[in-house]
Amino acid sequence: MLPHRSLPITGISIILLAGFLVDSLPVTPAPQTVFTLPSPERTQVLILGGGVAGIIAARTLQERGVSDFIIVEARTELGGRLLSHTFGEAGRDYTIELGANWVQGTYNKDTGRENPIWTLSKKHRIETRESAFFGGIDTYDETGRVNFTAEFKQAEENYDRLVTNADVRVKEHLVDATARTGYSLLGAQPTNHHEVASEYYNFDWEFGQSPEETSWLASSWATTHTFDSDADGFSDVNLMSVDPRGFKTFIQAEAQSFLQSPKQVMLGATVREIAYSSDGVQVHLADGRTLKANYSICTFSLGVLQHKDVVFTPALPDWKQEAIHSMAMGVYTKIFIQFPYKFWFETESALYADRERGRYTVWHSLDHPNYLPDSGLLVVTVTGDFSKRIESLPDAEVQAEVLGVLRKMYPAQAETMPEPTAFYFHRWFRDPLFRGAFSNWPASFLSEHHTNVRANVEERLWFAGEATSKFYFGEDAYIQLSRSAELTRCSQGYLQGAYFEGMDIALEVANCINGNGCVGLEHVEKVRNARPYNI
Numbered sequence: 408m409l410p411h412r413s414l415p416i417t418g419i420s421i422i423l424l425a426g427f428l429v430d431s432l433p434v435t436p437a438p439q440t441v442f443t444l445p446s447p448e449r450t451q452v453l454i455l456g457g458g459v460a461g462i463i464a465a466r467t468l469q470e471r472g473v474s475d476f477i478i479v480e481a482r483t484e485l486g487g488r489l490l491s492h493t494f495g496e497a498g499r500d501y502t503i504e505l506g507a508n509w510v511q512g513t514y515n516k517d518t519g520r521e522n523p524i525w526t527l528s529k530k531h532r533i534e535t536r537e538s539a540f541f542g543g544i545d546t547y548d549e550t551g552r553v554n555f556t557a558e559f560k561q562a563e564e565n566y567d568r569l570v571t572n573a574d575v576r577v578k579e580h581l582v583d584a585t586a587r588t589g590y591s592l593l594g595a596q597p598t599n600h601h602e603v604a605s606e607y608y609n610f611d612w613e614f615g616q617s618p619e620e621t622s623w624l625a626s627s628w629a630t631t632h633t634f635d636s637d638a639d640g641f642s643d644v645n646l647m648s649v650d651p652r653g654f655k656t657f658i659q660a661e662a663q664s665f666l667q668s669p670k671q672v673m674l675g676a677t678v679r680e681i682a683y684s685s686d687g688v689q690v691h692l693a694d695g696r697t698l699k700a701n702y703s704i705c706t707f708s709l710g711v712l713q714h715k716d717v718v719f720t721p722a723l724p725d726w727k728q729e730a731i732h733s734m735a736m737g738v739y740t741k742i743f744i745q746f747p748y749k750f751w752f753e754t755e756s757a758l759y760a761d762r763e764r765g766r767y768t769v770w771h772s773l774d775h776p777n778y779l780p781d782s783g784l785l786v787v788t789v790t791g792d793f794s795k796r797i798e799s800l801p802d803a804e805v806q807a808e809v810l811g812v813l814r815k816m817y818p819a820q821a822e823t824m825p826e827p828t829a830f831y832f833h834r835w836f837r838d839p840l841f842r843g844a845f846s847n848w849p850a851s852f853l854s855e856h857h858t859n860v861r862a863n864v865e866e867r868l869w870f871a872g873e874a875t876s877k878f879y880f881g882e883d884a885y886i887q888l889s890r891s892a893e894l895t896r897c898s899q900g901y902l903q904g905a906y907f908e909g910m911d912i913a914l915e916v917a918n919c920i921n922g923n924g925c926v927g928l929e930h931v932e933k934v935r936n937a938r939p940y941n942i
């Protein structure tokens with residue numbers, strides 16, 4: 408079907424979609440040197456980062472009467488981790504999603520409450536297809552096609568038990584542990600590579616890290632609060648964008664629908680330093696410009712905060728730094744390959760069980776009646792440390808490894824397999840604008856730490872993004888903590904997490920500005936043991 412093809416000239420699509428945003432590129436306020444002097448160049452709010460959190464923060468401020476803001480974004484378009492890419496040989500190219508690709512959870516069947524990402528996708532007519540993650544799946548190992556569907560079903564069941572038993576722990580106020588501990592206590596201990604690959608599909612492929620690296624409780628909440636209507640989540644429906652304009656269109660079109668002036672967006676502006684005080688914020692850009700504001704909402708990824716790409720002056724307080732470095736960034740790498748023709752599985756997905764855990768385990772066929780038929784596109788996903796490993800290799804070496812695996816999966820075709828016509832993957836961990844794919848919650852990360860990741864500093868500097876999205880503990884606490892009407896149990900790691908945080912933090916800042924009181928969010932000065940060590 409032709410509509411799946413990307414527009415041949417991507418420049419046109421950018422202009423169509425982001426119109427005045429691109430025209431607005433040289434927004435150049437005069438450089439300022441004196442910090443405290445009030446001046447007309449001072450902006451009310453600087454929104455740092457133009458991803459989902461930043462854009463929804465902007466919309467929320469504007470709805471509250473604050474239109475004096477600037478979204479400061481390093482890239483030349485808005486969208487952040489909604490990163491579309493044109494891929495394929497000349498004349499046979501498609502729009503692929505290097506970052507977020509699915510609306511994860513659509514709406515709650517009991518309350519009708521919608522995932523706002525689904526709402527926006529409908530509003531801006533994103534073309535999607537429902538993915539059958541646990542529908543038909545073909546299974547392989549190094550000897551070719553091997554049926555380990557039974558192990559795969561067992562792993563799915565094990566994951567369900569992991570989630571259910573986490574709930575029991577919460578009710579009994581038991582301490583957190585790693586998801587590995589949880590699996591082991593439930594007797595789910597993979598003993599061969601078929602079982603390991605099956606577990607990997609259920610766990611690492613969702614969280615971008617291993618069960619050893621991940622909190623048992625938090626991984627379970629992330630699942631239920633996203634996919635389980637009974638637990639106040641949305642639904643287990645995953646809608647994949649196959650829109651030739653790119654999945655990013657839902658947020659770019661939304662931005663265009665409310666932004667009032669080109670001056671509200673500054674593209675191609677890389678932040679190097681954020682200087683803050685009780686009086687305001689000064690942001691220094693890589694090109695030497697300085698921006699001043701009363702308030703700033705920083706939406707850079709947790710990975711960016713963990714690295715040294717952006718300097719805070721003064722250094723962030725100890726409680727903030729401890730929190731930032733106690734949370735983790737998962738990595739999730741989709742490796743795209745195009746072949747002249749399809750020679751692989753007819754199902755949507757396939758599982759390859761290597762002797763090494765996570766070595767090119769999860770495969771998806773985009774050349775499928777449900778997605779991009781006749782595209783010749785195949786995707787293999789790797790995660791966590793394995794992602795970091797391939798990011799350090801040249802493309803040619805990774806391609807050779809991937810083809811080696813395919814030859815093992817299809818031994819009869821090992822000699823006749825066609826050469827790929829295109830090969831591509833994004834290095835999320837090395838990318839200084841992201842430093843990973845999405846945040847993940849380690850077992851040693853306490854809820855107080857998360858409070859501190861989210862907390863503002865000095866009343867002037869605020870933080871929002873998927874990583875700050877808060878889990879709420881129990882229904883009462885949830886209602887008490889929920890400040891905005893639309894706020895739901897949030898989904899750290901997902902697009903909706905970024906959306907809700909952009910909205911909620913902007914409401915706080917709008918309250919400060921509109922004089923309804925600027926109390927700021929709580930933080931925990933020192934995170935201590937509930938009981939002293941006694942060894």
Ligand SMILES: Cc1cc2nc3c(=O)[nH]c(=O)nc-3n(C[C@H](O)[C@H](O)[C@H](O)COP(=O)(O)OP(=O)(O)OC[C@H]3O[C@@H](n4cnc5c(N)ncnc54)[C@H](O)[C@@H]3O)c2cc1C
Pocket residue numbers: 455456457458459460461479480481482486487488489505506507508509510511676677678679706707708711716717739740741835839840841843844845871872873874900901902903904905
């Ligand atoms: C590979 C991958 C797959 C994913 N799949 C899904 C999915 O299917 N469904 C789902 O719901 N979620 C998915 N996610 C997660 C989702 O993309 C994120 O949760 C969400 O996009 C985060 O939005 P944000 O606004 O918090 O951060 P970001 O999108 O990271 O926005 C921050 C912005 O800040 C900019 N920036 C960073 N540093 C600087 C600087 N120094 N100066 C200026 N600008 C800077 C960045 O360019 C970026 O635009 C996926 C993510 C990845 C990476």
Ligand SMILES: *[C@@H]1O[C@H](CO)[C@@H](O)[C@H](O)[C@H]1NC(C)=O
Pocket residue numbers: 449450451475701
């Ligand atoms: C910054 O805050 C001061 C004090 O509240 C206010 O007078 C001023 O108008 C604000 N600046 C901008 C640009 O809104």
Ligand SMILES: *[C@@H]1O[C@H](CO)[C@@H](O)[C@H](O)[C@H]1NC(C)=O
Pocket residue numbers: 554555556557
């Ligand atoms: C694989 O094995 C399962 C039982 O373990 C069986 O139900 C299924 O039909 C088999 N699939 C194929 C393609 O042989």
